[in-house]
Amino acid sequence: MLSWALLGHAGAAGFGIETRLLGRPLTAAQQATVRDAAARVSALITSPFVPVRVDIAANDCDRGLPRVQGTLKKLLVFVVVKRLKDDVYATGMPCDLRDGSYLPVYGVIDLNSDGLSDLPREDLLDTMIHELLHVLGVGTLWEADYRVSVSGDTDGRTLVRRVGGALYYTGPRALAAYRTLGGQGPGVPLDPDAGHWSGRAVCAEILSGDAGDFTGRVNPVSVLTLGALEDLGYRVNRAGAGRFSLPKGSSCAAQLKGEASGDRARTPPVVPPGGFASCAAARAAGATLPIRRGQPGYRTQLDGDRDGLACESG
Numbered sequence: 103m104l105s106w107a108l109l110g111h112a113g114a115a116g117f118g119i120e121t122r123l124l125g126r127p128l129t130a131a132q133q134a135t136v137r138d139a140a141a142r143v144s145a146l147i148t149s150p151f152v153p154v155r156v157d158i159a160a161n162d163c164d165r166g167l168p169r170v171q172g173t174l175k176k177l178l179v180f181v182v183v184k185r186l187k188d189d190v191y192a193t194g195m196p197c198d199l200r201d202g203s204y205l206p207v208y209g210v211i212d213l214n215s216d217g218l219s220d221l222p223r224e225d226l227l228d229t230m231i232h233e234l235l236h237v238l239g240v241g242t243l244w245e246a247d248y249r250v251s252v253s254g255d256t257d258g259r260t261l262v263r264r265v266g267g268a269l270y271y272t273g274p275r276a277l278a279a280y281r282t283l284g285g286q287g288p289g290v291p292l293d294p295d296a297g298h299w300s301g302r303a304v305c306a307e308i309l310s311g312d313a314g315d316f317t318g319r320v321n322p323v324s325v326l327t328l329g330a331l332e333d334l335g336y337r338v339n340r341a342g343a344g345r346f347s348l349p350k351g352s353s354c355a356a357q358l359k360g361e362a363s364g365d366r367a368r369t370p371p372v373v374p375p376g377g378f379a380s381c382a383a384a385r386a387a388g389a390t391l392p393i394r395r396g397q398p399g400y401r402t403q404l405d406g407d408r409d410g411l412a413c414e415s416g
């Protein structure tokens with residue numbers, strides 16, 4: 103009753119993430135987006151995924167997951183596409199944690215099948231990167247209660263501190279990054295769920311509580327989130343940090359406006375007369391793929407299945 107597809111093989115030399123799809127089928131383009139997200143997240147991590155032997159019973163972490171036996175050489179992430187509550191796009195969490203390092207062995211992402219077909223590629227990519235970070239432990243392994251290994255050990259470490267009525271992240275690496283960005287106070291402000299940067303204080307960042315308010319782009323994975331990965335025990339590629347600045351004053355809109363004038367601002371692709379010769383040409387020109395019917399550069403010749411989306415796969 104469940105469809106099963108082996109999807110991603112990302113980051114062969116470094117940290118690998120393997121995504122396996124379950125549940126309702128995704129289109130080829132959506133599958134490519136899931137793979138892309140896994141590749142982007144694994145490229146942020148330079149420490150290897152240490153192979154681990156597992157024998158995980160079916161339904162062990164989430165209903166509907168199959169039994170897994172053998173040696174995992176990459177972080178295994180089940181992506182279960184199913185109906186979730188209306189206002190939830192997706193959820194992500196680690197399952198078993200290793201003894202000693204408390205790093206995840208595998209995890210699961212539930213992706214809401216409702217409205218998925220209307221979700222633009224950038225927003226699905228943003229969602230998947232966000233949830234994969236949760237699977238790695240960012241925002242999900244910050245409190246001692248959750249830092250329990252397969253053997254039942256815990257290091258008792260908590261990275262969240264309550265000051266007055268507010269929650270702050272106090273892991274040293276992310277906190278240092280926050281300071282270099284000009285942030286002040288006892289820690290990085292968190293949302294009340296203790297699992298996301300405060301939407302108001304941090305605004306558009308991949309792990310901000312406001313990440314669900316799509317900005318029509320992939321929110322940056324900033325030095326804050328890379329620092330949070332380091333605090334968990336991963337080594338990271340700091341050069342991979344996305345351009346990010348804390349909002350000045352209290353306006354998230356002003357932050358977005360400021361960044362849009364920077365060098366990562368999206369410039370429209372130059373479409374040659376008569377459209378792109380090929381999907382490779384469209385990609386090289388920086389066109390956002392797939393190209394929808396009615397958008398500049400769309401040609402039926404590039405839309406093999408005539409569904410109004412040109413250059414869907416790849």
Ligand SMILES: [Zn+2]
Nearest residue numbers: 232236241298
């Ligand atoms: Zn989240």
